Amino acid sequence: MSTSETPEPTQQLYAAREPVFPRRVRGNFRALKWWIMALTLGVYYLTPWIRWDRGPNLPDQAVLVDLANRRFFFFWIEIWPHEFYFIAGLLIMAGLGLFLFTSALGRVWCGYACPQTVWTDLFVLTERWIEGDRNARVRLWKAKWDARKWRLRLSKWFVWLMIGLATGGAWIFYFTDAPTLLVDLVTLNAHPVAYTTMGILTFTTFFFGGIAREQICIYACPWPRIQAAMMDEDTVVVAYREWRGEPRGKHRKGPEADKLGDCIDCMACVNVCPVGIDIRDGQQLECITCALCIDACNEIMDKVGKPRGLIDYMALKDEEHERAGGHKRSLMKHIMRPRVLLYTFLWAAIGVGLTVALFVRPDLQITVRPERNPTFVTLSDGSVRNTYEVGVRNKHGESRPFYVSVGVDSPFEVAVEGTDERVVVVPADTENKVRVYVTSAPGSEESLRDRTDIRIWVVDGVTGDRAFHDTVFNGRGQ
Amino acid sequence: MSDKKQEVETTGHVWDEDLKEFNNPLPRWWLWTFYATIIWGIGYTIAYPAWPLVERATGGLLGYSTRLEVAEEINRFEDMNAEVRAELASLDAADIPNNEAAYSYAIQSGRATFATYCSQCHGSGANGIEEGNGYPNLLDDDWLWGGDLASIVTTVTHGIRNEDDPDARYSEMPAFGDDYLEDAEITDVVAYVGSLSGQSFDGDVAAGETVFADNCSSCHMEDGSGDREQGAPNLTDAIWLYGGSQEQIESSVRVGPYGVMPNWNTRLDDAEIKAVAAYVHQLGGGE
Numbered sequence: 001m002s003t004s005e006t007p008e009p010t011q012q013l014y015a016a017r018e019p020v021f022p023r024r025v026r027g028n029f030r031a032l033k034w035w036i037m038a039l040t041l042g043v044y045y046l047t048p049w050i051r052w053d054r055g056p057n058l059p060d061q062a063v064l065v066d067l068a069n070r071r072f073f074f075f076w077i078e079i080w081p082h083e084f085y086f087i088a089g090l091l092i093m094a095g096l097g098l099f100l101f102t103s104a105l106g107r108v109w110c111g112y113a114c115p116q117t118v119w120t121d122l123f124v125l126t127e128r129w130i131e132g133d134r135n136a137r138v139r140l141w142k143a144k145w146d147a148r149k150w151r152l153r154l155s156k157w158f159v160w161l162m163i164g165l166a167t168g169g170a171w172i173f174y175f176t177d178a179p180t181l182l183v184d185l186v187t188l189n190a191h192p193v194a195y196t197t198m199g200i201l202t203f204t205t206f207f208f209g210g211i212a213r214e215q216i217c218i219y220a221c222p223w224p225r226i227q228a229a230m231m232d233e234d235t236v237v238v239a240y241r242e243w244r245g246e247p248r249g250k251h252r253k254g255p256e257a258d259k260l261g262d263c264i265d266c267m268a269c270v271n272v273c274p275v276g277i278d279i280r281d282g283q284q285l286e287c288i289t290c291a292l293c294i295d296a297c298n299e300i301m302d303k304v305g306k307p308r309g310l311i312d313y314m315a316l317k318d319e320e321h322e323r324a325g326g327h328k329r330s331l332m333k334h335i336m337r338p339r340v341l342l343y344t345f346l347w348a349a350i351g352v353g354l355t356v357a358l359f360v361r362p363d364l365q366i367t368v369r370p371e372r373n374p375t376f377v378t379l380s381d382g383s384v385r386n387t388y389e390v391g392v393r394n395k396h397g398e399s400r401p402f403y404v405s406v407g408v409d410s411p412f413e414v415a416v417e418g419t420d421e422r423v424v425v426v427p428a429d430t431e432n433k434v435r436v437y438v439t440s441a442p443g444s445e446e447s448l449r450d451r452t453d454i455r456i457w458v459v460d461g462v463t464g465d466r467a468f469h470d471t472v473f474n475g476r477g478q
Numbered sequence: 479m480s481d482k483k484q485e486v487e488t489t490g491h492v493w494d495e496d497l498k499e500f501n502n503p504l505p506r507w508w509l510w511t512f513y514a515t516i517i518w519g520i521g522y523t524i525a526y527p528a529w530p531l532v533e534r535a536t537g538g539l540l541g542y543s544t545r546l547e548v549a550e551e552i553n554r555f556e557d558m559n560a561e562v563r564a565e566l567a568s569l570d571a572a573d574i575p576n577n578e579a580a581y582s583y584a585i586q587s588g589r590a591t592f593a594t595y596c597s598q599c600h601g602s603g604a605n606g607i608e609e610g611n612g613y614p615n616l617l618d619d620d621w622l623w624g625g626d627l628a629s630i631v632t633t634v635t636h637g638i639r640n641e642d643d644p645d646a647r648y649s650e651m652p653a654f655g656d657d658y659l660e661d662a663e664i665t666d667v668v669a670y671v672g673s674l675s676g677q678s679f680d681g682d683v684a685a686g687e688t689v690f691a692d693n694c695s696s697c698h699m700e701d702g703s704g705d706r707e708q709g710a711p712n713l714t715d716a717i718w719l720y721g722g723s724q725e726q727i728e729s730s731v732r733v734g735p736y737g738v739m740p741n742w743n744t745r746l747d748d749a750e751i752k753a754v755a756a757y758v759h760q761l762g763g764g765e
Binding site for chain 1: 617
């Protein structure tokens with residue numbers, strides 16, 4: 001290494017945050033983002049309040065993560081812990097879906113649907129209502145802490161706190177009966193965990209949406225780094241048509257006006273940017289592709305009578321192509337490429353697999369665990385008995401009897417511990433494990449043999465559904 | 479796409495003529511967060527057990543230890559179970575299975591009690607240590623002193639043939655080999671006893687029957703079916719506490735087995751005794 005010049009003493013390795021004051025903007029993408037915000041927030045806040053009748057013994061909340069009883073309810077679907085692969089499958093689909101969208105449309109998740117973006121948008125909206133638009137906010141930021149500034153700041157923080165509280169509050173409703181919990185919360189009877197969770201989420205919402213904002217995307221979130229690996233020159237991103245815009249310049253009537261490009265350097269694209277970058281500098285890791293600069297620039301282009309699309313959604317390939325005089329290629333041409341198709345295929349395959357698994361999963365599920373300590377017991381009349389722990393899952397809303405057998409014409413006697421009948425009564429929505437005794441007659445072939453294959457059957461006493469489990473019967477081995 | 483990107487400040491370091499090191503400054507809040515974690519770390523080692531010393535680690539100002547936490551947890555569960563334990567202790571043995579909460583608790587806690595105190599002799603599977611070794615298999619339907627809940631509770635409470643509890647179950651089989659019987663008589667009576675369960679050994683069964691009637695039937699009954707009042711085993715079934723071969727039966731007749739079991743009333747409380755009895759009772763042999 002050679003040091004050709006020494007670092008300047010003023011050089012800083014750490015930088016203070018540059019505050020960002022996004023200006024209000026109108027346009028197609030802004031409108032789309034409002035709709036997506038309304039939809040996602042609506043789904044988030046309202047879902048716990050949807051009711052779904054499942055009968056007297058089961059909760060009537062449509063979407064409920066019942067951690068205490070280890071059940072997940074989603075409308076007509078009920079997931080038990082042993083079916084957790086459905087959740088795992090959905091998470092894998094979410095991951096692959098993100099890969100798919102990123103490779104096709106860039107950081108579209110970041111720009112439109114990420115909670116950080118949606119809530120920050122909401123916080124900026126309230127900020128604008130209370131403190132005014134960009135210029136007013138910049139002035140207020142620079143102003144002394146007088147009564148007016150305090151009043152505006154405090155009312156803004158109060159509204160943010162309320163949003164945070166509602167956000168944290170809505171979260172906990174997913175985990176227990178919402179109406180009951182609301183009453184408990186208000187009357188201060190709810191569990192401390194509920195208040196703690198609410199408190200933590202209120203704080204994180206307030207802090208992430210109100211204070212940290214773009215710092216989360218730039219420094220805290222791992223997704224921007226990972227997503228870059230899925231993007232290539234065909235990925236559609238937000239970009240600036242440099243060949244059209246440059247050289248930029250404000251003085252449209254001066255002697256040099258003819259040499260200027262379409263960009264009038266009005267800074268509209270910079271002023272609306274929620275992460276505080278200049279899209280004209282090219283692709284940057286900070287850009288979340290929210291497309292607000294497109295709206296802002298289009299508004300200006302309309303005013304100055306130039307064609308729209310100086311800043312636009314396009315692929316990096318397009319930029320070179322257009323610079324050489326070609327036309328922008330259609331979206332489909334960019335999207336239809338192997339990696340996008342592969343992601344689509346994988347995503348759809350898992351989706352189809354999960355759906356099929358959901359519909360073919362058996363209604364009646366049993367487990368059979370042969371007792372190995374000891375493998376068999378000799379009874380006083382010389383008969384040989386094996387013990388099996390049989391678990392029966394009753395996934396229905398009422399208590400049901402289930403009958404245990406080892407099949408017709410079997411040489412074995414079957415008994416359930418503690419009963420004279422071969423029946424297991426399982427309460428609603430639970431699993432019951434019982435000891436089942438299978439006995440072979442004194443001197444019978446099965447009692448003397450080393451082992452005999454047997455099949456334990458369980459029959460639902462109401463529907464007649466049957467399930468079996470193959471296991472072995474251990475004889476004396478003589 | 480841009481041939482005049484925004485100028486990025488460099489640190490001034492240059493390698494291989496033109497390789498420059500950019501200076502993209504970290505956010506200052508990150509630096510403060512880093513300092514905050516250091517301060518937090520120092521505070522943590524003061525508050526919690528941390529620094530290893532010669533004998534042991536520093537204890538921490540908060541007095542926290544995982545052992546204390548376990549002890550607290552155990553106490554908490556003991557408190558939670560206090561009510562059901564009291565209920566279990568107050569129940570008549572035969573009524574335990576009718577009380578759902580008490581019965582469920584009894585089986586679960588009885589399993590642990592059994593593993594701790596009983597498995598050394600009766601085996602972790604409750605099937606005795608080895609067949610014919612004198613430790614009864616508790617899974618089968620053969621009981622020396624009775625297999626209903628009340629009998630099991632009594633056996634566990636007072637034990638068998640121990641000297642610590644005057645209420646211990648007691649009986650004694652003489653060592654017939656010492657003075658009582660001639661060798662030939664022993665061979666005959668063993669042949670007879672074997673015949674009761676369908677086995678044929680060397681010896682005169684008819685003569686053995688007479689020996690049996692004179693010497694054994696007072697405890698084992700005339701038909702050899704045993705007597706639970708005296709803990710005398712049933713000799714007609716397929717289960718042999720000390721083994722059912724000719725040699726093993728002969729050995730039993732000569733020596734006179736004397737199996738003992740401690741009284742547990744000094745070590746287990748009422749609820750624990752009832753719990754372990756209920757657990758044993760539901761293993762398959764309970765009457």
